[in-house]
Amino acid sequence: MWKPRPDEKPVSSNSPSQPTLAPPSAPAFGPGKETHSLEPAKASQPFRADVAAHIGKSVLVKGELSGSEDLYLDGEVEGTIELNNHTLVVGPNGRVRANISAREVIMHGKIEGNVIGTERVELKKSCVLSGDITTQRVVIEDGAFFKGSVDLQRESKAEPRKAVAAANGVSAAPVAVMSAQSSFSEHQ
Amino acid sequence: MRWFRGSEVAQPKPAVKTSAGPRSSRRSTGFAEFTRSLTGYKDLSALDLGPTSSANIAFLTGFGGRVHNEDILRASQDRTYLARQEDGSEMLDPQKFLSENLDYPEHRFDAILCWDIPDYLPEVLVKPMVERIHKIVKPGGILLAFFHTKDAGPDSPYCRYHIVSGEVLDLEPRPDFRLQRVFNNRHIENLFKGFSSLKFFLARDNIREVLVVR
Numbered sequence: 015m016w017k018p019r020p021d022e023k024p025v026s027s028n029s030p031s032q033p034t035l036a037p038p039s040a041p042a043f044g045p046g047k048e049t050h051s052l053e054p055a056k057a058s059q060p061f062r063a064d065v066a067a068h069i070g071k072s073v074l075v076k077g078e079l080s081g082s083e084d085l086y087l088d089g090e091v092e093g094t095i096e097l098n099n100h101t102l103v104v105g106p107n108g109r110v111r112a113n114i115s116a117r118e119v120i121m122h123g124k125i126e127g128n129v130i131g132t133e134r135v136e137l138k139k140s141c142v143l144s145g146d147i148t149t150q151r152v153v154i155e156d157g158a159f160f161k162g163s164v165d166l167q168r169e170s171k172a173e174p175r176k177a178v179a180a181a182n183g184v185s186a187a188p189v190a191v192m193s194a195q196s197s198f199s200e201h202q
Numbered sequence: 203m204r205w206f207r208g209s210e211v212a213q214p215k216p217a218v219k220t221s222a223g224p225r226s227s228r229r230s231t232g233f234a235e236f237t238r239s240l241t242g243y244k245d246l247s248a249l250d251l252g253p254t255s256s257a258n259i260a261f262l263t264g265f266g267g268r269v270h271n272e273d274i275l276r277a278s279q280d281r282t283y284l285a286r287q288e289d290g291s292e293m294l295d296p297q298k299f300l301s302e303n304l305d306y307p308e309h310r311f312d313a314i315l316c317w318d319i320p321d322y323l324p325e326v327l328v329k330p331m332v333e334r335i336h337k338i339v340k341p342g343g344i345l346l347a348f349f350h351t352k353d354a355g356p357d358s359p360y361c362r363y364h365i366v367s368g369e370v371l372d373l374e375p376r377p378d379f380r381l382q383r384v385f386n387n388r389h390i391e392n393l394f395k396g397f398s399s400l401k402f403f404l405a406r407d408n409i410r411e412v413l414v415v416r
Contacts (some may be wrong), residue, residue, distance in 0.1 A: 137254070156254040161277070163270040166263040 071107040079112070088123075099132075106140055113145075128162075225374045227366060232403040232411025234369035236346040239413075240313055242263050248313045249306075249338075257372070258315070261365040270311070274319055275360075275379055277303050278327055296330040297313045304331065315361050316347040318409070320393070322379040329393070336396045336416065342373040345397075345414040349385045353408045357381075 066084035068076065073089035080096040087095075088105030091158035095102060097116040104110055108123030119131040121141040129135055131149040147163045206288040240246060246267035250258050251274045262269040277283075278294065283302075285295035314335060320328050339345060350358050364372040385393070387402065387410075394400055394414050402410040 097384060152256060152259060154254050154259070158254055158256040159276060161272050163268050164259050164263060164270050166259075 017019070066103070071105070104141075158171075225364070225372045227370055227372050228405070228407060229369055230371050230403075230405070230411060231369070232401075232405075232413050233347070233365075233371055235401070235403070235413050236313070236315075237368040239344050243267065243312055246313065247311050248315070249311045250315045251319055252315060252317045253376075255362065257364040257366070262313075264363055267312075270306075272303060274303060274331065274374075275322055278324055279405045293375065294324050294326050296326055299327060300330055300334055304334045304336045304338065308337055309343075312317075312337045312340055312343045314339055314343070315363075316344040318348040318350065318361070321345060321350050321381055321383065322360055323382065325382065332393050333396070333397065339416045341416055343416045345416070347412045347414065349390060349410045350381060351408045351410055352384050352386075368383060400412055 043157075066080065066086045067086045069085065069089040071088045071093075073188040074091050075089065075091045075093070077093045078096070079091055079093060081101065083096070084101040085095075085097055085105075086103045086105060087110070088107045090109040092111045095110070095114045095116070099117050101118040101120065102114060102116040104121045104123045104125060105120040106157075108121075110123065111127060113127045113128065113129075114125070115130040115132075117132050118136075119129050119136045120136040120138065121129075121143060122138045123140070125143045126144045128146045129143070129150070131147070133149070134151045134153065135147050135149040136153040137143055137155060137158035137160060138165040139155040139173050141155075141160075143159065144161045146162045146165065147160075152164055152166065157169065231295065238250075243265055244267070244392070246262070246265040247270075248262045248265075248267070249270045250262065251272055252258070253273045253276065254271050259269050259271065278299065283294050283299040284292040285298060287293055287385070323331065335345060358381050359375040359377075360381070361373040361375050364374060366372050390402075390410070390412055391400060394412075397414045397416050399415045401413040401415075403413070405411060
């Protein structure tokens with residue numbers, strides 16, 4: 015009964031040689047539930063809904079929400095959200111009353127709080143944001159409602175990467191991919 | 203709708219439900235003057251009272267400093283600012299509105315882009331808004347406002363303004379609001395009587411551009 019079947023192979027969540035795809039409906043918060051694609055994140059696809067952690071629209075979180083993976087948030091959060099070096103997507107049903115800090119923040123829903131996106135902040139057309147934005151790049155779709163201030167950080171943190179890339183004789187884009195790979199694999 | 207202010211309280215008219223038109227560009231002398239006034243600021247603190255536009259944010263942050271955005275017209279449609287009158291009707295409560303909008307410390311801003319908001323704003327909010335602006339703009343700070351002339355006509359579309367360059371604006375007609383009134387020069391001077399100077403620029407498209415200095 016407990017003998018493993020011959021066709022079953024042990025799966026280690028830490029092994030980069032065993033890629034698994036998280037089902038889209040599987041939220042990945044519990045330690046035993048974490049499943050990720052081990053495919054490295056590509057620069058052209060910085061956020062993939064099928065592999066990101068997912069908070070559904072019926073979920074209410076109060077307190078500090080932090081993580082080291084991309085997050086799709088369609089529920090309600092009151093408190094703080096910290097996803098350093100990762101992407102947060104607030105879905106159309108998302109209701110956030112929290113200060114947000116992430117590498118990239120893409121917002122469709124309603125947010126009250128300050129948003130720090132170290133690389134980019136994007137307000138989609140259905141977004142309603144009341145709060146201050148601090149970022150390097152901001153993208154605002156026609157129809158988005160924004161009340162607050164924008165502080166564009168001109169001193170790009172990507173500069174050192176570009177400088178390294180230039181020194182190595184490669185373009186900045188592959189370096190960004192490499193960075194995404196290493197960042198991703200750290201958390202597997 | 204009354205085309206001259208003062209004899210009747212203008213009520214907000216329902217928005218004209220037409221589709222948004224194509225964008226058009228226009229050269230703005232008032233905006234060029236506004237931009238020239240901004241050069242020299244190190245940490246510019248600017249407030250855009252129009253709908254959120256990434257072009258405007260990008261342009262204004264180019265001067266360094268911080269850009270604030272408040273879509274005053276859209277906020278004025280929020281029903282939570284309505285107060286019930288003795289006769290049972292509901293009317294916008296300016297105090298309630300200003301407790302949650304344009305709520306900044308005194309002398310906060312160097313520059314404010316008001317666009318043509320006073321022409322579309324409900325009557326009860328126009329004067330309180332200008333008084334609040336007077337409070338939050340720094341002495342010597344500037345404000346740019348546009349006003350339609352009588353020749354513009356009542357169906358003059360509400361436009362979103364996108365900054366293209368230091369003297370060119372993109373106008374994006376939107377069906378969201380309808381012109382509430384037309385100010386003449388004397389009304390505009392009275393509206394901004396607490397400010398130190400006004401400079402008028404009359405454009406060909408029946409828009410009067412006014413650069414106001416606190």
